[in-house]
Amino acid sequence: MPIYLDAAATTPVRPEAVQAALEGMTQGFANPSSGYPPARAASLRLEADRAVVAHALGCQPEEVCFTSCGTEGNNWAIQTAARLGRRKGRHIVTTAIEHAAVLEPVKALAAQGYEVTHLKPDRTGHIDPAQIASALRPDTILVSMMLVNNELGTLLPVKEAHQAIEAAQCPALLHVDGVQAFLKVPFTPKELGADLLTISGHKIMAPKGIGALYVRKGLKLPPLLLGGGQERGLRSGTEPTAQIAALAAAIRAWSPDDRDRIRAVKEHTADLLSRMEGVEIISRGDAPHILALSLVGYPSQPVVRALGDKGIYISSGSACHRGKPSHVFAALGLPPKTLMGVLRVSFSPFSTLADGEAFVQALGEVRQTLVCR
Numbered sequence: 001m002p003i004y005l006d007a008a009a010t011t012p013v014r015p016e017a018v019q020a021a022l023e024g025m026t027q028g029f030a031n032p033s034s035g036y037p038p039a040r041a042a043s044l045r046l047e048a049d050r051a052v053v054a055h056a057l058g059c060q061p062e063e064v065c066f067t068s069c070g071t072e073g074n075n076w077a078i079q080t081a082a083r084l085g086r087r088k089g090r091h092i093v094t095t096a097i098e099h100a101a102v103l104e105p106v107k108a109l110a111a112q113g114y115e116v117t118h119l120k121p122d123r124t125g126h127i128d129p130a131q132i133a134s135a136l137r138p139d140t141i142l143v144s145m146m147l148v149n150n151e152l153g154t155l156l157p158v159k160e161a162h163q164a165i166e167a168a169q170c171p172a173l174l175h176v177d178g179v180q181a182f183l184k185v186p187f188t189p190k191e192l193g194a195d196l197l198t199i200s201g202h203k204i205m206a207p208k209g210i211g212a213l214y215v216r217k218g219l220k221l222p223p224l225l226l227g228g229g230q231e232r233g234l235r236s237g238t239e240p241t242a243q244i245a246a247l248a249a250a251i252r253a254w255s256p257d258d259r260d261r262i263r264a265v266k267e268h269t270a271d272l273l274s275r276m277e278g279v280e281i282i283s284r285g286d287a288p289h290i291l292a293l294s295l296v297g298y299p300s301q302p303v304v305r306a307l308g309d310k311g312i313y314i315s316s317g318s319a320c321h322r323g324k325p326s327h328v329f330a331a332l333g334l335p336p337k338t339l340m341g342v343l344r345v346s347f348s349p350f351s352t353l354a355d356g357e358a359f360v361q362a363l364g365e366v367r368q369t370l371v372c373r
Contacts, residue, residue: 002311003355007203008150008180008290008346009315013246014205020249021207024242031238033228046241049248053212056251057199058188065213065231066244070179070200071101073213074144076224077175077196078105081142082114083222088171089139095119095127095146095156096331102144102177103327121331125152125283125292129160136168146177147192148185151328151344152292153285155185162193173219179203179211183254184262184287189214201243205348206250210243258349263288265347269356276360278367280338282329289348294334294341295363297372303343306366312359314345 004012024045030036032043047061054061067073082092094106096118110116117135119127132143143161148154158176165172173195181187182199189197197214201207215221215234227236266284270291273279282292295303300316307314316326329342345359 002313003358005312005314005345005347005351005355005359007348007351008344010202010208011205011348012350013202013207014250014253016253017206017246017250021242021246024245028241028245032241033230033238042241046239046244049244052248052251053199056183056254057197057214058190059214060217062232063189063214063217065215065234066239067198067211067213067235068209068240069211070099070177070198070203072224073198073200073211074099074101074175074177075105076213076221077198078102078109078142078144080221081144081173081175081196082109084220085141085171085173089137089141090114091117091137091140093117093119093132093135093140093143093172095121097121097125097127097149097152097328098144098146099150099177099179102146106144121154123332125149125154125328125332127156129157129164132157132161133164133168136164136170136172138168138170140165140168140170140172142175143172144175144177146179147181147187148178148287148290149328150180151290151326152283153180153287153290153346154283155286158192158194165193178214180287180290183251184259184289189216195219201247201250204250204254206247207243210240210247212247254349259288261349262347262351265351265353265356266291266345268353269345269347269360272357272360273363276364278372279363282332282334282338282342289346291345291347292329293343293345294338295343295367296341297337298341298367298370300340300342302370303341303363303366306370307359307362310362310365312362314343314359316343 030038030042050061054064119131176194176197178197179200195216201210225236280294
């Protein structure tokens with residue numbers, strides 16, 4: 001059987017989520033905006049599912065707006081912050097290790113005349129909170145920072161960013177990319193001080209095509225889409241009730257035990273790798289599910305392909321890089337031979353200790369067959 005160890009890219013869909021989606025498409029397919037009984041039932045189910053997401057986030061249901069994915073949520077949050085703050089300033093703070101779904105919209109704003117400060121990580125992939133305080137200015141209108149890095153698993157100082165914004169008394173909104181953190185590490189947007197926070201279903205064993213944006217109560221966003229007024233007028237369009245039901249089902253199926261199991265598999269795998277010649281652990285990750293390493297001197301893409309031929313699926317970084325060098329690992333200042341061999345292994349609740357052991361054994365076999373540069 002193939003061994004899938006790329007859960008930070010996407011996850012298998014839980015059976016509970018599959019069943020919820022099937023029921024939503026076959027039994028609960030009515031448009032929740034219509035007026036007849038099946039439509040009213042669909043509307044009630046939609047709001048019940050919204051309440052499940054809100055409970056998992058520790059927020060109010062009216063603070064949850066459904067989106068199609070994390071990229072949409074990140075783009076919406078960043079563009080919104082720029083529009084809301086356009087009379088207050090044109091300075092943005094983010095980090096050099098954000099997902100492309102943050103870096104690219106920030107880059108687009110820079111092309112429009114906004115000034116962007118990219119905070120640099122240390123060798124372990126962490127951001128010094130003091131950098132945030134030093135970067136803030138009276139005209140800073142946005143701080144956008146992920147809670148868990150998608151390639152290193154490191155926690156970023158989001159709460160400290162909120163504290164720095166308050167201390168500086170600048171008008172910045174705080175946007176948090178919570179895609180890799182949601183359900184993996186305990187948090188609520190209120191505890192973090194987030195104004196906007198993004199999640200994505202397919203990272204937590206729900207289908208692709210569904211996510212959500214937390215919008216702090218009292219923050220008046222301009223609509224993303226105009227039309228029929230769905231999602232409180234913020235994102236018009238008939239709600240994807242089947243995907244939303246699947247998201248809620250996947251959330252209900254998660255438990256703290258999942259986090260413990262995932263971490264146990266990751267730590268066991270890391271311990272085995274630490275004893276393997278030629279392997280450097282780059283980050284064990286603060287989050288339970290991501291492990292970054294390098295097979296030093298071995299180009300990562302041939303390693304990934306060779307492991308794939310053995311039925312073991314990992315990545316050389318974010319799936320969004322599509323084989324290009326990772327800006328995240330490059331930002332760490334790794335030696336060239338270490339950088340060329342970077343690999344990311346990431347685990348889901350379906351991962352087992354045996355999966356980790358099989359990966360380590362296969363990596364050793366690949367090391368014997370490929371040429372080191």
